[in-house]
Amino acid sequence: LLWEKQIRSSAQIRRSNGISVLVTGAAGFVGTHVSLALKKRGDGVVGVDNFNNYYDPSLKKARRDLLDSHNIFVVEGDINDRELLAKLFDVVAFTHVMHLAAQAGVRYAMENPHSYVHSNVAGLVTLLEQCKSADPQPAVVWASSSSVYGLNDKTPFSESDRTDQPASLYAATKKAGEAITHTYNHIYGLSITGLRFFTVYGPWGRPDMAYFSFTRNILQGKPITVYRGKNRVDLARDFTYIDDIVKGCVASLDTSGKSTGSGGKKRGAAPYRIFNLGNTSPVTVPTLVSILEKNLKKAAKKHVVDMPGNGDVPFTHANISLARRKLGYKPTTDLPTGLRKFVKWYLSYYGYDLGRPVN
Ligand code: NAD
DSSP states (O other), X not given: OHHHHHHHHHHOOTTOOSOEEEEETTTSHHHHHHHHHHHHTTOEEEEEEOOOSSSOHHHHHHHHHHHHTTTOEEEEOOTTOHHHHHHHHHHOOOSEEEEOOOOOOSSGGGTOHHXXXXXXXXHHHHHHHHXXXXXXXXXXXXXXXXXXXXXXXXXXXXXXXXXXXXSSHHHHHHHHHHHHHHHHHHHHOOOEEEEEEOOEEXXXXXXXXXXXXXXXXXXXXXXXXXXXXXXXOBOEEOOEEHHHHHHHHHHHHHTOOOOOSSOTTSTTOOOEEEEEEOOSOOEEHHHHHHHHHHHHTSOOEEEEEEOOSSSOOSBOOBOOHHHHHHHXXXXXXXXXXXXXXXXXXXXXXXXXXTTEEOO
16 A cells, blocks of 8 residues: 555646656666656656666666655566556556566577567557556557668668568567557557657666667776677667657657547547657767767777677668657757766766776
C-alpha cells in the first residue's frame, strides 16, 4: 500500500493539466531526462524499470535518486509482468505511455539474443495488451531506432525509406516493434507514435556507448578501439543531444491525439506516426575522439581496426523535415557543445579534477 501511495503522489498533477504519463525505462538514460521534463511542466509521471544489469546498475540507481528528489516514483518491475501493469493502470488512469524500456545496444545481441526478444518484442506486446484494454486507452509514444535503416546506403534517411535490411538483432526487434505497434493501431485504435532516435548522447548517458567509454578510457589512460568501415572509410553518426531528443519526445506526446479504441479504419481514426529524431549533421568517429581529447586535455591511445561486422552500420544521417513540420522539432545543440556538457557531467559524477583522477 506504501507502493500505491507513492504512485498516487508521483502521479499527482500539480497544475492539473490532465496529463498523466507512464514512462517505461524511466531509470534509463533517455527515460530519466524525459521524466524530469514532463514533471517540470506539471504532468503526472510514474516510472517503471527493471534495473537490469546490462550496464552499471549503480548509474541507474543514481538516476532513480535524481527522479526521487523530484517526486517521481520509479516502480521496480518488468514490462512483461502483466499483473504489475494492470495494477499500475488500476491506480492511475494514464493518458499517455512513453515507452522507452528496451534492451539497447547492437553488439550485446551476439551473446544475449533472447534479452532483445524478451524486452523489445514480448515486453512491447505485454504493454500494448494492457494499453488496449485500459479505459481510457492511453496514447503511446515509443522509441524505435535509426538502426531500422540498417544497410540502406541512401542517405539522409527518410521515414519512407526501406527498412528491410536490419544489420543486427537489435535493429530487427525495433523493426518488429514498428510492425507490432502498427497492428495495435489498426485493430484496436491505439494512438501510436514511433520515434527513430539517432545516436543520443549527453549527461547521465549510457556507459556502453562509444562517446562514454572513450571518455572513461582516455581519462584512465587506456586504449580505445576505433572502428573503420570498408575501404578505410571512417564511421560516422548523426549524434543527437539529449535535450533535443527530449523536446522531440514531449512534442510527440502533445500531438499524439487520442486513442479511439475502435480500430484504424474508421473516420477520425487514431494516428499511427513515425518520426526521425536526429541532428542532420553526421560526424566521424575520429572527429568525435578529437573533440573529447580537447575537452579532456589528454590524447587518446587509438587502436584503429576494421569494423568486425557484428551489427554496426557505417553511417547514419537523419532527414528530419517530417518532424520539423509536424512536431516543430528543431535540434539546436551541435556535437562540440553537447560533448562539453557531457564531459562536465562525467567529471563531476565520477569525481575527477581534470587530469587528476581522485578515484
Ligand atoms: P537505457 O538502456 O539507458 O534505458 C532503457 C531502460 O529500460 C533501462 O534502464 C533498463 O533497465 C530498462 N529496461 C530494459 N528492459 C526492461 C524490461 N523488460 N522491463 C522494464 N524495464 C526494462 O537506454 P536509452 O539509451 O535510454 O534508450 C531508451 C530507448 O531509446 C530504448 O528503447 C532504446 O532502444 C532507444 N534508442 C536509444 C538510442 C540511443 O542512442 N540512446 C538510439 C536509438 C534508440
